[in-house]
Amino acid sequence: MALPIAVNAMGGDNAPAAIVEGALRARTDGIDVMLVGRREQIEPLLGGAPVEVIDAREVVEMHEHPATAVRAKRDSSILRAAELVAAGRAGGVISAGNSGATLAAALFAIKRIAGVARPAIGASFPSEAGQTFVLDVGANTDCKAEWLAQFALMGDVYAREMLGIDQPRIALLSNGEEAEKGSELVQAAHPLIAALPLRFAGNIEGKDIFRGACDVVVTDGFTGNAVLKVAEGVGEFLFASISREARASLSGRIGGALLKPRLRPLRDRIDYRKTGGALLLGVAGEVVIAHGRSDAEATLNAIRVAARAQERGVSSVITRAMSTAPSAQPAQPTGVSA
Amino acid sequence: MALPIAVNAMGGDNAPAAIVEGALRARTDGIDVMLVGRREQIEPLLGGAPVEVIDAREVVEMHEHPATAVRAKRDSSILRAAELVAAGRAGGVISAGNSGATLAAALFAIKRIAGVARPAIGASFPSEAGQTFVLDVGANTDCKAEWLAQFALMGDVYAREMLGIDQPRIALLSNGEEAEKGSELVQAAHPLIAALPLRFAGNIEGKDIFRGACDVVVTDGFTGNAVLKVAEGVGEFLFASISREARASLSGRIGGALLKPRLRPLRDRIDYRKTGGALLLGVAGEVVIAHGRSDAEATLNAIRVAARAQERGVSSVITRAMSTAPSAQPAQPTGVSA
Numbered sequence: 008m009a010l011p012i013a014v015n016a017m018g019g020d021n022a023p024a025a026i027v028e029g030a031l032r033a034r035t036d037g038i039d040v041m042l043v044g045r046r047e048q049i050e051p052l053l054g055g056a057p058v059e060v061i062d063a064r065e066v067v068e069m070h071e072h073p074a075t076a077v078r079a080k081r082d083s084s085i086l087r088a089a090e091l092v093a094a095g096r097a098g099g100v101i102s103a104g105n106s107g108a109t110l111a112a113a114l115f116a117i118k119r120i121a122g123v124a125r126p127a128i129g130a131s132f133p134s135e136a137g138q139t140f141v142l143d144v145g146a147n148t149d150c151k152a153e154w155l156a157q158f159a160l161m162g163d164v165y166a167r168e169m170l171g172i173d174q175p176r177i178a179l180l181s182n183g184e185e186a187e188k189g190s191e192l193v194q195a196a197h198p199l200i201a202a203l204p205l206r207f208a209g210n211i212e213g214k215d216i217f218r219g220a221c222d223v224v225v226t227d228g229f230t231g232n233a234v235l236k237v238a239e240g241v242g243e244f245l246f247a248s249i250s251r252e253a254r255a256s257l258s259g260r261i262g263g264a265l266l267k268p269r270l271r272p273l274r275d276r277i278d279y280r281k282t283g284g285a286l287l288l289g290v291a292g293e294v295v296i297a298h299g300r301s302d303a304e305a306t307l308n309a310i311r312v313a314a315r316a317q318e319r320g321v322s323s324v325i326t327r328a329m330s331t332a333p334s335a336q337p338a339q340p341t342g343v344s345a
Numbered sequence: 346m347a348l349p350i351a352v353n354a355m356g357g358d359n360a361p362a363a364i365v366e367g368a369l370r371a372r373t374d375g376i377d378v379m380l381v382g383r384r385e386q387i388e389p390l391l392g393g394a395p396v397e398v399i400d401a402r403e404v405v406e407m408h409e410h411p412a413t414a415v416r417a418k419r420d421s422s423i424l425r426a427a428e429l430v431a432a433g434r435a436g437g438v439i440s441a442g443n444s445g446a447t448l449a450a451a452l453f454a455i456k457r458i459a460g461v462a463r464p465a466i467g468a469s470f471p472s473e474a475g476q477t478f479v480l481d482v483g484a485n486t487d488c489k490a491e492w493l494a495q496f497a498l499m500g501d502v503y504a505r506e507m508l509g510i511d512q513p514r515i516a517l518l519s520n521g522e523e524a525e526k527g528s529e530l531v532q533a534a535h536p537l538i539a540a541l542p543l544r545f546a547g548n549i550e551g552k553d554i555f556r557g558a559c560d561v562v563v564t565d566g567f568t569g570n571a572v573l574k575v576a577e578g579v580g581e582f583l584f585a586s587i588s589r590e591a592r593a594s595l596s597g598r599i600g601g602a603l604l605k606p607r608l609r610p611l612r613d614r615i616d617y618r619k620t621g622g623a624l625l626l627g628v629a630g631e632v633v634i635a636h637g638r639s640d641a642e643a644t645l646n647a648i649r650v651a652a653r654a655q656e657r658g659v660s661s662v663i664t665r666a667m668s669t670a671p672s673a674q675p676a677q678p679t680g681v682s683a
Contacts, residue, residue, distance in 0.1 A: 133582065148520060149528050213570070232550075233568050237571075241576050248611050249604075
């Protein structure tokens with residue numbers, strides 16, 4: 008039976024109003040939710056809907072140091088929400104708040120899966136063929152080759168379970184397609200991934216993410232974050248420029264008005280805020296990191312991702328994959344670098 | 346007096362025809378050019394124009410290992426073209442061929458500027474405010490913090506001389522704006538750049554490149570290459586998607602037809618092939634690396650960039666900046682990693 012999804016009602020630029028609204032819409036969609044945060048701020052937004060509210064008095068702010076704040080604020084909404092998953096009361100958690108704090112709370116309360124050196128954050132990008140899942144997009148700023156190999160395994164599970172792809176093509180982000188190309192890190196990771204029991208497509212370049220050449224792209228969290236932010240920046244720039252062009256002349260205005268309804272879904276696709284945020288892979292529960300600027304729709308989509316992850320048992324499948332993987336690393340102490 | 350620009354007529358997917366055509370158009374624009382490559386392939390394309398052709402019998406192919414090929418092929422068009430600059434016969438060189446080979450030939454024939462640890466490749470991206478110059482986009486896959494500090498100095502010179510900006514704002518690409526964010530490399534480079542006599546805007550994220558928050562963005566060649574290729578990929582994806590939407594319905598077709606002439610310049614702006622390629626900074630001459638798929642127009646633009654770099658004396662200004670910079674490093678042995 009599906010457990011409710013714990014929603015950090017206090018996280019994000021538009022919290023709590025937009026977050027609560029998104030949660031109520033998820034409920035209408037048949038997804039059970041729990042709202043975590045300051046009861047007196049949440050309850051007036053419910054409009055009488057019978058949603059369970061878990062009171063938490065503290066909030067980790069966007070500017071706070073994630074791990075320090077989570078350790079200091081034991082009654083923070085993000086930590087309480089993660090604890091609900093750890094206690095088996097919630098089937099997953101979503102937060103649009105401080106993303107490092109979400110990672111820290113997940114590590115602190117839900118814990119890493121045995122054998123996972125570092126959890127990774129994965130995000131989906133649109134491609135000519137549908138979508139491409141990229142990980143890590145920010146959890147681990149400096150990576151070791153062995154971690155990238157584990158990201159490959161976890162990405163393989165994600166694509167099978169969440170995207171329904173039988174034999175996902177896994178690629179390594181590099182600065183050229185040839186096997187000998189890449190940073191020292193990429194060159195060290197290449198043979199490790201090639202030795203794994205998955206369909207390794209070799210090195211790809213950044214442009215290939217959007218061409219549908221593969222299903223999963225593995226990279227370190229620093230480069231992955233640059234990929235995420237550059238895609239966001241180019242998308243914003245182009246749509247702003249198109250809007251400007253569509254206003255600049257009569258023919259542009261008519262053309263823009265006719266084309267606009269068709270461009271909106273496209274704009275949403277390139278904006279990962281609308282596509283449900285990013286899934287944290289490698290912790291023993293389903294954790295979704297939504298964009299800080301999430302509105303109600305983005306919150307709804309993030310809750311959908313968490314519900315689907317619960318339904319498919321993504322963290323359980325990763326747990327099994329790690330216990331049998333030839334390259335599974337022994338558990339190591341881990342910190343939070345995001 | 347301006348010297349001619351040496352054009353590698355054999356480099357690029359569309360060589361020699363498109364390259365020669367671009368060179369002829371530059372000549373019409375008042376830029377003197379020399380064409381380097383197999384005489385019997387170039388001369389029939391000149392249509393009688395009195396352009397000097399420098400015969401070179403060999404060609405470095407796209408798949409060849411750059412440094413090895415340049416060392417082995419002493420009569421390659423790219424090496425001969427670089428030698429013309431070194432000999433003071435040409436004022437700059439452009440090539441759309443193997444970009445690693447262009448870098449290798451520049452290092453081999455033209456040499457690094459004294460004090461420059463590693464030359465860097467810089468590329469311009471469009472922004473809300475005009476353009477943002479990013480370096481390194483691919484010359485140095487693994488970087489040291491001191492190299493990034495030198496990239497900052499060279500980027501400062503570029504923005505002053507090539508873009509005419511009085512006090513360019515120089516930023517460091519990171520995974521967050523806070524000074525403590527970033528990989529070990531970025532954290533080590535931050536104080537080095539802050540200590541330089543330039544206007545340091547601190548850390549920025551990938552999306553800020555396209556928002557015009559700064560004039561120059563410093564990064565390592567692996568991340569910079571990802572930025573370049575992701576921007577290319579997102580641009581291609583979005584314009585292909587917009588074209589598809591504009592064909593999918595009657596209103597879309599009418600809207601697309603009305604908007605199309607306004608979108609083309611925008612498409613060109615996001616495509617660095619059209620904007621003249623990338624300038625190699627840190628060698629003792631003006632070297633432009635054009636896109637492998639350069640057509641005649643892209644070739645023309647690359648030649649314009651080289652001519653402007655010669656006019657502004659970019660490599661001379663960098664030479665002076667390096668000789669006075671507090672952080673200028675002693676010359677070190679260098680290889681080619683691109």
